[in-house]
Structure formats: structure tokens, C-alpha cells
Amino acid sequence: MSRVRWTLWLPLVLFAIFCAVVFVQLVHPAGTTVASKMIGKPLPPFQLRAASPDRPGVSTADFQDGKPKLLNIFASWCIPCIAEAPQLAELERQGATIIGVDLRDHPEDLAAFLARNGDPYARIGADDLSVVQLGIGSSGVPETYVIDGKGVIRYQHIGDIRAEEIPFMLEKLKEAGA
Amino acid sequence: MNGKLAPKHQRLVLIAIALAALIAAGLLAAWALRNQASYFYVPSDLVADHPSPNQAVRLGGMVQIGSVKHSPDGVTIHFIVGDGKASVPVRYSGIVPDLFEEGSGVVAEGHLAADGTFDADTLLAKHDANYVPRELGDMSAAQKRAAIEGTTK
Amino acid sequence: MIANFGLAALWLAGALAALQLLAGAFALRGDEPTLARLVRPAAVVQGVLAALSFGALLLLFARTDLSVRLVVENSSSMKPMIFKIAGAWGNHEGSMLLWVTIMSLAGALIALLERRLPEPTMLATLAAQAFVGLGFYAFLLFSSNPFERVANPPPDGYGLNPLLQDIGLAFHPPTLYLGYVGLSVAFSFAVGALVTREVTPDFARAMRPWVLGAWIFLTLGITAGSYWAYYELGWGGWWFWDPVENASLMPWLAATALLHSASVLAARDALRAWTIMLGVIAFSMSMIGTFLVRSGILTSVHAFAVDPERGTFILALLAVYIGGALTLFALRAGTVTEGERFAVTSREAALVVNNVALTSILAIVLVGTLYPLVTEAFGVKVSVGPPYFNPVTAIFFFPMLAVLAIGPLLRWRRDSLGRVRGEVLLVALVAVAALAGARFAGSTRLLPLLGLALAVAVAVAAFLPLRGRSLRRLPLHVWGMVLAHFGIAVSLFGVSVDSAFTKERLIAAQVGETMHVGPWAVTLASVEPVAGPNWTAMEGTLSVSFDGGSPSEMTPQSRNFWEPVQHTSESALLTRWNGQLYAVIGEEAENGGWQLRLWWKPFVTFIWFGGLLIGLGGLLALLGRLSLDLKRRHVRARGAERRAEQAQ
Numbered sequence: 001m002s003r004v005r006w007t008l009w010l011p012l013v014l015f016a017i018f019c020a021v022v023f024v025q026l027v028h029p030a031g032t033t034v035a036s037k038m039i040g041k042p043l044p045p046f047q048l049r050a051a052s053p054d055r056p057g058v059s060t061a062d063f064q065d066g067k068p069k070l071l072n073i074f075a076s077w078c079i080p081c082i083a084e085a086p087q088l089a090e091l092e093r094q095g096a097t098i099i100g101v102d103l104r105d106h107p108e109d110l111a112a113f114l115a116r117n118g119d120p121y122a123r124i125g126a127d128d129l130s131v132v133q134l135g136i137g138s139s140g141v142p143e144t145y146v147i148d149g150k151g152v153i154r155y156q157h158i159g160d161i162r163a164e165e166i167p168f169m170l171e172k173l174k175e176a177g178a
Numbered sequence: 179m180n181g182k183l184a185p186k187h188q189r190l191v192l193i194a195i196a197l198a199a200l201i202a203a204g205l206l207a208a209w210a211l212r213n214q215a216s217y218f219y220v221p222s223d224l225v226a227d228h229p230s231p232n233q234a235v236r237l238g239g240m241v242q243i244g245s246v247k248h249s250p251d252g253v254t255i256h257f258i259v260g261d262g263k264a265s266v267p268v269r270y271s272g273i274v275p276d277l278f279e280e281g282s283g284v285v286a287e288g289h290l291a292a293d294g295t296f297d298a299d300t301l302l303a304k305h306d307a308n309y310v311p312r313e314l315g316d317m318s319a320a321q322k323r324a325a326i327e328g329t330t331k
Numbered sequence: 332m333i334a335n336f337g338l339a340a341l342w343l344a345g346a347l348a349a350l351q352l353l354a355g356a357f358a359l360r361g362d363e364p365t366l367a368r369l370v371r372p373a374a375v376v377q378g379v380l381a382a383l384s385f386g387a388l389l390l391l392f393a394r395t396d397l398s399v400r401l402v403v404e405n406s407s408s409m410k411p412m413i414f415k416i417a418g419a420w421g422n423h424e425g426s427m428l429l430w431v432t433i434m435s436l437a438g439a440l441i442a443l444l445e446r447r448l449p450e451p452t453m454l455a456t457l458a459a460q461a462f463v464g465l466g467f468y469a470f471l472l473f474s475s476n477p478f479e480r481v482a483n484p485p486p487d488g489y490g491l492n493p494l495l496q497d498i499g500l501a502f503h504p505p506t507l508y509l510g511y512v513g514l515s516v517a518f519s520f521a522v523g524a525l526v527t528r529e530v531t532p533d534f535a536r537a538m539r540p541w542v543l544g545a546w547i548f549l550t551l552g553i554t555a556g557s558y559w560a561y562y563e564l565g566w567g568g569w570w571f572w573d574p575v576e577n578a579s580l581m582p583w584l585a586a587t588a589l590l591h592s593a594s595v596l597a598a599r600d601a602l603r604a605w606t607i608m609l610g611v612i613a614f615s616m617s618m619i620g621t622f623l624v625r626s627g628i629l630t631s632v633h634a635f636a637v638d639p640e641r642g643t644f645i646l647a648l649l650a651v652y653i654g655g656a657l658t659l660f661a662l663r664a665g666t667v668t669e670g671e672r673f674a675v676t677s678r679e680a681a682l683v684v685n686n687v688a689l690t691s692i693l694a695i696v697l698v699g700t701l702y703p704l705v706t707e708a709f710g711v712k713v714s715v716g717p718p719y720f721n722p723v724t725a726i727f728f729f730p731m732l733a734v735l736a737i738g739p740l741l742r743w744r745r746d747s748l749g750r751v752r753g754e755v756l757l758v759a760l761v762a763v764a765a766l767a768g769a770r771f772a773g774s775t776r777l778l779p780l781l782g783l784a785l786a787v788a789v790a791v792a793a794f795l796p797l798r799g800r801s802l803r804r805l806p807l808h809v810w811g812m813v814l815a816h817f818g819i820a821v822s823l824f825g826v827s828v829d830s831a832f833t834k835e836r837l838i839a840a841q842v843g844e845t846m847h848v849g850p851w852a853v854t855l856a857s858v859e860p861v862a863g864p865n866w867t868a869m870e871g872t873l874s875v876s877f878d879g880g881s882p883s884e885m886t887p888q889s890r891n892f893w894e895p896v897q898h899t900s901e902s903a904l905l906t907r908w909n910g911q912l913y914a915v916i917g918e919e920a921e922n923g924g925w926q927l928r929l930w931w932k933p934f935v936t937f938i939w940f941g942g943l944l945i946g947l948g949g950l951l952a953l954l955g956r957l958s959l960d961l962k963r964r965h966v967r968a969r970g971a972e973r974r975a976e977q978a979q
Binding site: 203234 | 565604673683690694695699702706713719722723839898900915918920921926928
């Protein structure tokens with residue numbers, strides 16, 4: 001009779017082991033988002049050629065003019081970037097200056113992307129080797145960084161910016177500028 | 179073989195049979211997993227460990243820019259996969275997946291041939307928000323930078 | 332307005348679920364007898380409210396109401412209406428709402444129609460159902476609100492991905508959900524029976540239609556999903572043992588075992604504890620499957636959005652429901668008295684073999700699916716695929732099929748192999764003949780050979796139970812069993828022949844060139860650019876003829892979408908009674924030729940045709956059982972009337 005009894009607990013024990021293993025995996029590596037280690041540090045020195053013929057490229061000096069800005073890592077081949085385009089437009093409308101870093105792109109594709117999804121960028125730099133992306137600790141697209149007037153990285157937003165996150169991003173910009 | 183079973187015994191017998199089957203399944207699974215699972219390698223590990231041609235391998239890395247060469251038969255390509263420290267030549271016959279690009283991440287499934295070339299049966303290319311294949315996410319920033327730069331050689 | 336209404340209805344439904352749970356629980360304890368009368372109405376009203384909430388969501392999508400975040404992210408005014416509506420459940424929040432709606436509607440139906448079970452068991456069942464529902468209501472209302480609003484409505488939605496505008500993809504999730512939710516009902520019945528210790532044939536009869544219904548939908552959902560992957564992915568394969576696929580297969584395996592176990596319990600009052608256990612396992616598998624897919628902890632070819640927060644919530648729900656049920660099982664099952672005895676050679680014993688084999692296969696698939704997760708915790712990255720799953724599951728599947736051939740012929744309780752030796756001999760001879768035939772036809776690998784032999788044997792054996800019975804008076808559910816078992820044989824035949832006799836050709840062909848694959852002659856007639864509403868493509872025209880017969884045309888495409896930027900390969904399929912020719916076109920090669928990949932897959936369509944037969948068999952069985960139940964209820968009612976008359 002006792003042999004029957006302990007076998008009845010076996011399924012529960014197996015299930016508990018399953019939950020433990022799975023919980024460890026859920027918590028342990030944070031899946032696919034990697035937080036930048038550069039928060040609070042100044043932007044590394046860089047210079048990117050102009051990705052678009054109608055405006056200048058990007059260099060570290062552009063972030064050191066005293067006004068906090070948003071640095072947006074994007075690409076024409078990045079699908080969530082399409083989703084975040086309206087939010088970037090709204091942020092620009094509300095006074096944010098957005099500087100774009102375009103990853104491994106072609107001028108024609110970039111032009112088509114901007115024509116179709118809107119163009120909130122004051123400048124766009126071509127980052128073919130992901131120098132800037134890796135230099136600021138980014139590991140995916142899209143990502144948006146708040147850079148203060150002295151060129152120090154203050155905040156990292158991973159993934160596309162949602163509509164309800166617009167006030168928060170403006171808040172972060174204000175904090176960086178104050 | 180069809181005598182009546184005593185009251186308490188039938189349930190015990192059934193439980194014993196069920197347990198025996200499940201244990202057999204478990205042991206079989208464990209043995210098969212060890213032999214038949216496909217192990218993931220980045221190029222530097224592949225060059226260092228040199229798995230046997232019998233081992234199913236998934237090779238992940240960046241496709242070096244300028245390394246893709248098409249064979250005269252029109253359906254075979256050769257290219258080089260690197261991770262900033264080492265590189266492995268790969269051979270693949272088939273229609274290349276839509277998102278396979280030089281300078282981008284790829285995972286090739288297949289076997290390491292005796293001559294050091296990786297024979298790929300399948301190519302997986304993901305061009306999503308994380309352009310680096312998930313398995314490569316553990317690389318340090320310096321390694322990633324080197325990997326990207328390696329794709330331009 | 333509609334969104335507010337939908338959210339309000341959802342809150343009310345959740346509140347009623349709480350009421351249903353509390354009233355049921357207190358009534359069971361015997362505290363307040365009047366509370367018992369609240370439970371059934373609560374279940375019915377909850378069902379209505381949840382349905383209204385989901386209806387509101389459908390309306391929001393149909394109208395492309397861009398003030399709702401879900402609509403903005405998943406829909407677009409330019410989508411065809413059917414895809415607008417399907418978009419309602421083609422996302423995380425909407426599909427959770429669909430799940431909850433189906434669950435509560437099922438609860439309402441049980442409350443209205445089920446009369447066989449003793450009252451305490453009914454209360455316990457409805458309370459358990461409400462308990463499970465509450466977790467999902469909480470998930471929806473606090474973490475995944477489908478009616479969330481957007482501050483500044485954009486000019487149009489973002490959900491115009493053409494890859495997702497596919498009829499199969501639109502209806503695949505709800506089909507599977509009807510399956511998962513049906514299993515939740517079985518779970519509630521099992522918990523209810525365990526709480527009140529009423530594990531009886533009536534319990535099995537009450538639970539069975541729900542299990543059958545769920546099982547039919549799972550069968551159809553898996554079949555449809557497999558065919559969709561086959562023609563969409565362009566690799567010629569139809570099952571990849573991908574974690575998402577396994578997530579739907581595992582509940583199906585458990586449900587099949589549960590179905591057979593419940594039949595034994597209903598017919599012979601045996602396998603009581605086993606049926607309860609399977610009732611818990613089946614639902615656990617659907618929840619575990621949902622969890623694996625939505626939490627993103629497994630990399631998969633078709634992985635959904637990764638979200639550890641969602642994963643943690645579902646894991647917590649899992650722990651509570653399954654852990655709770657398994658604890659209840661461990662505490663109570665020992666006191667459930669043993670059922671009727673049966674001999675080693677009997678139908679019950681054959682079904683025990685069936686159940687044990689199915690459960691073992693389930694364990695094998697689960698271990699294989701989770702193994703990469705476990706090794707990753709130790710730093711080793713592996714992937715597990717067909718080289719593991721195929722042979723290991725076959726080791727349990729093939730003997731199970733052999734028992735399937737003979738089991739339905741055995742009598743209940745006690746039988747002897749001698750009595751059925753004629754049939755056994757027939758089946759064995761058919762198997763050997765098929766084996767020899769396949770070997771002669773050129774098949775050399777062991778697994779397809781055995782599969783073919785067993786498929787033919789089971790196809791014949793499936794009809795043997797009809798011998799000596801009056802076909803006109805045969806109960807419908809027996810026809811269902813015959814058809815379902817035959818469907819398995821048909822499916823296995825397709826799998827084995829495809830595995831053994833597929834011919835493939837990979838070539839860079841010049842325009843005008845002719846090549847051969849199997850008995851087909853294929854000529855690349857032309858490659859022309861074509862355009863569609865939001866795409867351009869290079870379309871190849873292939874002139875194909877089977878064995879020198881009259882030519883047909885196939886037009887595979889290499890297609891480029893511009894909104895959003897995406898490239899797909901549209902494969903071309905030509906279907907004959909004896910198989911399919913599958914063509915994929917790639918890029919232009921350096922020598923000016925075009926890359927073509929061709930497959931001749933004999934009898935591959937039998938795989939999904941068999942799946943349909945299995946589902947149809949299940950449907951016949953369900954209708955047969957329901958009509959028998961109705962008849963029995965009718966008889967019982969008349970008997971009660973007559974007794975009342977006599978008493979006067």
C-alpha cells in the first residue's frame with residue numbers, strides 16, 4: 001500500500017522540478033535584451049559620414065553643444081522601426097532633437113524608408129561597421145538613447161518607443177537638460 | 179495467463195508497468211539525446227575542438243563581406259563565417275534563405291567535413307531586432323566589434 | 332464606447348467567476364445551502380458577459396477603431412475584412428480573451444446541460460472551472476488588457492504584414508484554443524471528482540464529450556498547422572519537431588490517452604485513478620505548451636514576441652493550477668477505491684498498453700523539447716531535432732500500433748488470443764506482405780519500412796471489428812472508432828511513403844531546359860517579372876508532365892513586398908491522387924540560369940487526409956455518444972414519469 005502512496009507523489013515532484021528549471025531559465029539570462037553598460041559614461045569619440053545627401057553626418061561633437069538630444073539607432077530593414085516612426089515624429093514635434101544612426105544601409109533604401117515613414121532626424125550618420133552602436137553598448141535595433149548637453153549617455157530605451165512612453169522620454173530629456 | 183488477480187495486486191501491477199515504461203522511455207531519451215542532439219559552436223570553438231564528421235553541429239557567426247562565392251552549378255555557394263577570432267569556410271547547396279546577407283548573422287546546420295570545410299544542410303538567417311544571433315549574445319563588446327570588422331576583410 | 336463596454340463586461344465576467352468560485356466552495360463545505368443555487372446562474376451569466384466582451388473586441392477590429400492600442404498594432408484599414416476580424420485573436424491579448432471566453436462559455440454549457448452528476452461534484456467542478464478562469468481574468472485585466480487605449484490615435488494601424496494575411500494562419504489559433512479549453516473542462520471535472528471522491532462511470536460519461544470535442548479540434552488544428560508549414564516554409568518538410576509544434580502535439584497525445592481511459596471508465600468502471608491523472612495531465616500539457624511558446628524561453632523558427640514578464644505570470648498560474656491538482660491527486664487518489672478487475676488479455680489491458688505507450692511518447696517529446704533549456708542552464712547550447720524524435724518515438728509508437736490492430740477485437744474483462752488467432756494471423760500476413768512489397772519497391776531504411784508495413788496492417792485491422800455485426804444497427808461511435816483508426820493508418824502510410832520514396836532535384840536551369848524528377852519531366856518555360864497590390868516578383872513558369880502525359884503549368888514565385896520590406900518564396904504545388912510535385916524558385920545564378928528546387932512526394936497528401944479522417948472519426952464518435960446520452964436521458968425521464976404516475 002505504501003508503494004502505491006509514494007508513486008502518487010511522483011507526478012508532483014516531477015512537475016516541481018520542471019517549474020524550478022524553467023524559472024531559473026526565465027530569470028537567469030534576461031532573454032534577448034542586453035542593457036548598455038555605458039549609461040552615465042560619455043559618448044565614445046566617433047565620426048560617421050552622412051547617410052543621406054541632404055543633411056550632415058554625425059560626430060560626437062554634435063552632442064556637446066549644451067542641448068540634450070535623442071540618439072536613435074535604426075535601419076530601413078528594421079521592422080519595429082516602422083512602428084516607432086510616428087512616436088519619433090511626435091517627439092520631434094514636441095521639441096526633441098533626434099539624431100539618427102543608420103545601420104548597414106543603402107542610400108536608396110534609407111530614402112524610401114524616410115519617405116514612407118516620416119523623417120524626424122536632424123542628422124543621420126551611416127554606421128556600416130556598427131562602430132557607434134557597439135561603442136554605446138547597444139545590441140539591437142531599434143534603440144533610443146538620451147544624451148545630455150555634455151555628450152554623456154543618460155538613458156537607454158530598448159526596442160521601439162510606444163505611444164504611452166512619449167511623456168516618459170520627454171521627462172528623461174528634461175532631466176538630462178536641467 | 180488470464181487468471182483473476184487478487185484485489186490489491188492489480189493496481190500495483192498497473193503502476194509497476196507504467197513506471198517501468200516511463201523509466202525505459204526516460205533512459206532511452208537520455209541516451210538518444212547525448213548522441214543525437216546538435217551542438218552549437220562559434221567558429222573559434224569549432225576550430226579549437228574540431229568535432230568529428232559524425233557530430234551534428236550548428237555553426238553560428240557573421241558572414242564575412244566579400245566571401246560569398248557562387249559555384250558554376252549555380253546552386254552551391256561558398257562563404258566564410260567568422261566571430262572576430264577565427265573563421266570557418268562553409269559550403270551550402272540549395273536556395274539561400276531570404277535574409278542571408280554578407281555582414282549579417284547566420285546559423286548553419288550540418289557537419290564539419292574532413293577537409294575543415296563546414297558542410298551545411300540548412301542555413302538560418304534572422305534579420306530581426308537583434309541582428310546578432312541569440313547564441314552570440316554572450317560575446318564581449320570587443321569581440322563583437324572584431325567580428326563585424328572581420329566581415330569587411 | 333465599445334472599448335469601454337468591452338472592458339466593463341470583462342471585469343464583470345471576472346467578478347462572476349470569483350462569485351462562482353466562492354459560492355461553490357462555501358456550498359461544498361455545507362455552510363450555506365442557498366449559495367449552491369448561485370453557482371449555476373453565475374456560470375451562465377459569466378459566459379454571456381465574456382462573450383459580449385469578445386464581441387466588443389471583434390467589433391473594434393472590424394471597424395479598425397484606432398483609439399485602441401491592440402487595433403493600432405495589429406490591424407490596418409487596408410486589410411480585407413476577414414483578416415481584420417481574424418486580427419482580433421492574432422495577438423497575445425486578443426487570444427487570451429478568446430481563451431477566457433471559450434472557457435466561460437463551456438462552463439455555462441455544463442451548468443445548463445449536465446444532469447448526471449451528483450450535486451456536490453457539479454459544484455466542485457464549476458468551482459474548479461471558475462478557479463482556472465480567474466487566473467486568466469487576472470492576467471488579462473492586470474497585465475494584458477486588450478482594450479487599452481492610445482493617447483494620440485495614428486492615421487492608420489501598423490498591422491499590414493502580408494505574410495500574416497493567410498486564411499490558414501487566421502483560423503489555426505482558435506481551432507487549437509477550442510482544443511486547449513475543452514481540456515480545461517476535463518481538468519475541472521477531474522478536480523471536481525477528486526474533491527468529492529466520486530470517480531464513477533457517470534463522471535467519465537459527463538467528461539467524455541468535452542474531451543472528444545477538444546480532441547477533434549486539436550487534431551484538426553495540428554493537421555492544418557502542419558499543412559500550412561509545408562506549403563509556406565518552402566522546405567518540403569511538414570513537421571520539424573519545433574517547440575511550437577510540440578506544444579500542440581503534447582496535449583493531443585495526453586487527450587488521446589484520456590479519451591481511451593475515459594471510455595474504459597465509462598464502460599467498465601476501471602482505470603479510475605488513471606483517468607483522473609490523465610485529466611490533470613492533458614490540461615497541464617496545454618498550459619505548459621502555451622507557456623513555452625509565449626514566454627520566449629525556447630528559440631523557435633516561429634517564436635512569438637519574447638516577454639519574460641508574461642512568462643513569469645503564466646508560470647505562476649501553472650504552478651498554482653497544476654501543482655494544486657497534483658497535490659490533490661497525491662492526497663486523495665489513494666482513497667479512490669480500485670475499479671473492476673481485468674485479465675492480461677482483455678480490451679482493458681490493450682487500452683492500458685495504449686495509454687502507457689502514449690504517455691511514454693508524451694514524456695519523450697517533453698524531454699526532447701525541454702532538453703535545450705536544461706543544458707543552457709549549464710552553459711551548453713544544443714538543439715534537438717528529428718534525429719532524436721523520430722527513432723525514439725517510433726520505438727514506442729510501432730508496438731502501440733501493433734496492439735491497436737488487435738485490441739478492439741478483444742472482449743472486455745477476459746479474453747484469449749486463441750479466440751482471435753484468425754484475425755491476428757491475417758494482420759500479421761498483411762504486414763509481412765507490405766514489408767516485402769516496400770522492400771521490393773526500393774525502400775531500404777528501417778523506420779519507413781516498418782511504418783509502411785504497420786500502416787497497411789492497421790488499415791486492414793481497423794475494419795475487422797465490423798465483422799459479424801449488423802452494419803445498419805451499428806452504433807455511430809463504433810463507426811467513429813473504425814474511421815479514426817483507419818485515419819491513423821492513412822496518415823502513417825503518407826508519412827512512410829514520403830519518407831522512403833521522395834525524389835528531389837536542385838538545379839540552376841536555363842530557360843528552355845528540361846529536367847527530370849522521379850516520373851516527371853519539368854521544363855522551365857520562362858521567368859517573368861510580375862506585380863501585385865504590394866509586391867513584385869520573379870515568376871517562373873514550369874511546364875510539367877507526369878510520365879509523358881499531357882503537360883500542366885506551375886508558377887512558383889520569388890516575391891518581394893515593399894510594405895513592410897520582406898521577401899517570401901511562393902512555392903507551387905501540383906496535386907495528383909498519388910502525390911504532389913513541389914516547386915520552389917530561387918535567385919538567378921551567375922550563368923544566367925535560375926535556381927530551382929523540385930520535389931516529387933508520392934502520397935504526401937495522405938498525411939493530412941488521414942488527419943481529417945481521424946477528426947471525422949472523432950466527430951462521429953461524439954455525435955454517437957451524444958445521441959445515446961439523449962436517448963438515455965429521455966428513457967430516464969419517462970421512467971420517472973411512469974413512477975410518479977404509479978405513485979398516485
